[in-house]
Amino acid sequence: MKEFKSYRYSVITILTIVALVFVFTRCMNKDTEPAGVIKNAAGKQFAGSATCANCHKNIYDHHLKTAHYLTTRIAAEEYIRGSFENGKNTYAYDDEKLVAVERRGNGFYQVEYNQGTEKTAHRIDIVIGSGTMGQSFLTWENDQLFQLPITYFTAAHEWSNSPGYPNKIIFNRPITSRCLECHSTFAKTTSNNETGPEKFVPSQMIYGVDCEKCHGPAGQHVDFQSKNPAIQTAKYIINPARLSRQQNLDLCASCHGGRLKKTRPSFEFTVGDTLSHFFDLDTSAPDPAKIDVHGNQYGLLRASKCFRKSETLTCNTCHNPHDVEKGNTALFSSRCITCHSAGHEKICAMTSAIGRSIKNNCIDCHMPLKPSRAIAVFLPRESSPTAALIRSHYISIYPGETKQVLQFLNQKH
Numbered sequence: 299m300k301e302f303k304s305y306r307y308s309v310i311t312i313l314t315i316v317a318l319v320f321v322f323t324r325c326m327n328k329d330t331e332p333a334g335v336i337k338n339a340a341g342k343q344f345a346g347s348a349t350c351a352n353c354h355k356n357i358y359d360h361h362l363k364t365a366h367y368l369t370t371r372i373a374a375e376e377y378i379r380g381s382f383e384n385g386k387n388t389y390a391y392d393d394e395k396l397v398a399v400e401r402r403g404n405g406f407y408q409v410e411y412n413q414g415t416e417k418t419a420h421r422i423d424i425v426i427g428s429g430t431m432g433q434s435f436l437t438w439e440n441d442q443l444f445q446l447p448i449t450y451f452t453a454a455h456e457w458s459n460s461p462g463y464p465n466k467i468i469f470n471r472p473i474t475s476r477c478l479e480c481h482s483t484f485a486k487t488t489s490n491n492e493t494g495p496e497k498f499v500p501s502q503m504i505y506g507v508d509c510e511k512c513h514g515p516a517g518q519h520v521d522f523q524s525k526n527p528a529i530q531t532a533k534y535i536i537n538p539a540r541l542s543r544q545q546n547l548d549l550c551a552s553c554h555g556g557r558l559k560k561t562r563p564s565f566e567f568t569v570g571d572t573l574s575h576f577f578d579l580d581t582s583a584p585d586p587a588k589i590d591v592h593g594n595q596y597g598l599l600r601a602s603k604c605f606r607k608s609e610t611l612t613c614n615t616c617h618n619p620h621d622v623e624k625g626n627t628a629l630f631s632s633r634c635i636t637c638h639s640a641g642h643e644k645i646c647a648m649t650s651a652i653g654r655s656i657k658n659n660c661i662d663c664h665m666p667l668k669p670s671r672a673i674a675v676f677l678p679r680e681s682s683p684t685a686a687l688i689r690s691h692y693i694s695i696y697p698g699e700t701k702q703v704l705q706f707l708n709q710k711h
């Protein structure tokens with residue numbers, strides 16, 4: 299067994315060297331870019347967020363922990379949230395068929411079994427989702443990406459059938475560039491067909507929603523600031539703080555604006571652009587009852603009075619894009635109070651009923667968690683799907699939730 303293994307490793311080593319020599323000679327022969335250079339559709343060069351660490355260390359260190367950064371990563375133990383432990387690593391479709399996640403050599407696999415016999419195994423190459431709600435897994439095959447059948451569902455700490463899948467083991471659901479437009483910073487496509495198989499260049503991907511998604515490709519900025527360390531003003535970089543309200547909203551809405559239909563090729567929209575030039579937007583008044591809480595914070599916010607009656611409210615009024623603030627209810631409430639305090643906007647009609655603790659929690663009453671219709675999965679032993687709970691961005695008055703919060707407050711006293 300040991301001999302077999304070392305034989306296999308030496309074959310792998312030789313193959314790797316051959317592949318590397320091949321790649322290097324190809325790069326040198328072609329008078330195009332040196333290996334590793336990634337440019338967007340407009341020819342602007344990315345620098346990669348690791349370079350930002352040299353001069354913006356604090357922002358960089360915080361950013362590595364955000365759901366944005368973690369939303370796509372190359373598969374590695376530190377990024378996979380689900381369990382590989384025997385007994386906890388499977389999802390059974392019926393008494394005979396199941397899928398297990400297994401560690402084999404240096405890789406991670408989803409393996410289909412029928413009555414205990416292995417049928418097929420596919421490598422987990424990419425993790426999609428920070429794991430706040432759950433994680434799905436992608437595999438490469440001939441420069442195409444496919445979603446693997448089972449997904450980790452965080453709320454239940456269990457493996458489940460991937461959302462939207464019938465109760466059947468499916469290994470061939472293609473991942474399109476639309477998926478990656480919301481879950482990564484850049485992916486070079488070699489074909490652009492939303493319905494047919496789309497191909498990518500695996501070495502030309504920037505995983506995660508990274509700095510350069512929100513600030514634009516920064517190759518020139520890094521180059522300039524590195525060569526001119528004495529200059530302490532910035533060049534060749536976009537700071538959204540200086541863009542208009544609508545430009546700021548459009549940046550976030552490109553991924554948090556629901557299912558938009560593209561009118562231009564993938565990844566052409568860049569921070570500062572007008573979203574409607576790249577997507578078909580629904581400009582009618584949004585109806586909060588019809589909007590799913592998943593993936594369309596912009597639609598729900600736009601329906602809220604806070605948004606309609608204010609001239610400044612954007613996503614950044616409540617969210618600091620560089621930090622992890624989830625769960626910090628008091629901090630979010632303090633942002634409501636920047637507007638809703640004596641002398642400014644109306645204050646809460648419940649203020650006297652609740653007392654001083656009100657300042658710690660506006661959101662459980664006015665932005666409650668609601669089940670998503672789009673993100674619901676089948677858990678083992680359950681016959682109906684379980685939905686993910688997501689904060690509604692329709693800021694409004696919710697009598698049911700108010701009752702629950704008041705009951706909870708009364709119990710505490």
Ligand code: HEC
Pocket residue numbers: 345346347349350351352353354509510513516519520523524529530531532535536537
């Ligand atoms: C060699 C140093 C250096 C590197 C590397 C660098 N920056 Fe900067 N950056 C600066 C300086 C200097 C400023 C101006 C002072 C400030 O705002 O901190 C700046 C400012 C900025 C600003 C604010 C611009 C404005 O107009 O207010 C952004 C955004 C920014 N950088 C993003 C990035 C990103 C993203 C990266 C990595 C891809 C990066 N920087 C890498 C030096 C650098």
Ligand code: HEC
Pocket residue numbers: 364365366368369370426427428429430431479480481482483507511512549550551552553554613614617619622623624
């Ligand atoms: C390229 C697409 C993209 C852009 C642009 C984008 N987001 Fe996101 N955002 C995502 C995705 C995908 C997630 C889910 C990440 C996960 O949990 O895997 C997310 C998650 C979040 C979260 C939840 C964080 C948490 O801790 O759970 C907040 C808040 C958020 N985004 C705010 C913003 C704001 C504000 C902007 C604009 C400044 C913005 N996003 C721009 C794609 C994007």
Ligand code: HEC
Pocket residue numbers: 426427428429430431432433434445473474476477478480481552553554555556557558591592593594595688
């Ligand atoms: C229009 C943008 C958009 C598209 C397209 C999109 N997503 Fe998402 N996805 C989001 C946002 C935003 C979130 C998190 C916030 C929310 O639920 O509103 C999210 C959340 C997720 C999560 C849960 C992450 C976590 O842990 O919280 C997974 C897994 C996921 N998406 C997978 C996919 C896959 C696979 C595809 C393609 C088939 C896809 N998404 C297409 C925007 C998008």
Ligand code: HEC
Pocket residue numbers: 347350354357358359361366507508509510511512513537538539614619620
């Ligand atoms: C989800 C979008 C998003 C991501 C990802 C992001 N930023 Fe920002 N960044 C912003 C926004 C929005 C502002 C302006 C905030 C405001 O209104 O003050 C900003 C401001 C800045 C500034 C100006 C100074 C400051 O502190 O406000 C710098 C520098 C900066 N970002 C660097 C980075 C770097 C470096 C990364 C990656 C490590 C990064 N950003 C990732 C959205 C983002």
Ligand code: HEC
Pocket residue numbers: 603604605607608610611615630631633634635636637638643644660661664665693694695
């Ligand atoms: C940029 C300022 C601003 C911020 C920040 C803000 N609001 Fe508002 N909000 C408003 C304005 C303006 C109105 C409309 C007041 C009116 O009717 O005159 C409003 C209205 C409301 C209403 C009444 C809604 C209705 O349908 O009757 C509620 C409830 C509310 N806000 C709660 C919140 C909560 C909770 C937060 C924080 C999560 C928040 N607001 C953050 C400006 C803001």
Ligand code: HEC
Pocket residue numbers: 430550551554595596597599604611612613614615616617623624625626627630633634661665687688689691693
């Ligand atoms: C008035 C304040 C406010 C505004 C404006 C706002 N948010 Fe939020 N957002 C919140 C609060 C509060 C939460 C819940 C945070 C928590 O879970 O602790 C939240 C959560 C989120 C989440 C995670 C949802 C979940 O349940 O996992 C996403 C994604 C998000 N916001 C995106 C956005 C985007 C995009 C915009 C702009 C279109 C926006 N938000 C505008 C207050 C706001």
Ligand code: HEC
Pocket residue numbers: 631634635638644645646647648652656657658659660661663664695696697699700703704
């Ligand atoms: C226990 C639940 C609860 C909490 C906590 C709460 N609210 Fe309210 N709020 C309500 C209810 C219910 C109403 C409507 C009361 C009515 O119309 O009689 C309301 C009304 C409002 C209004 C509309 C006032 C008007 O005159 O039209 C605003 C604005 C508001 N709340 C903001 C806030 C803010 C900001 C916070 C946090 C500091 C907060 N609320 C905390 C339940 C709550």
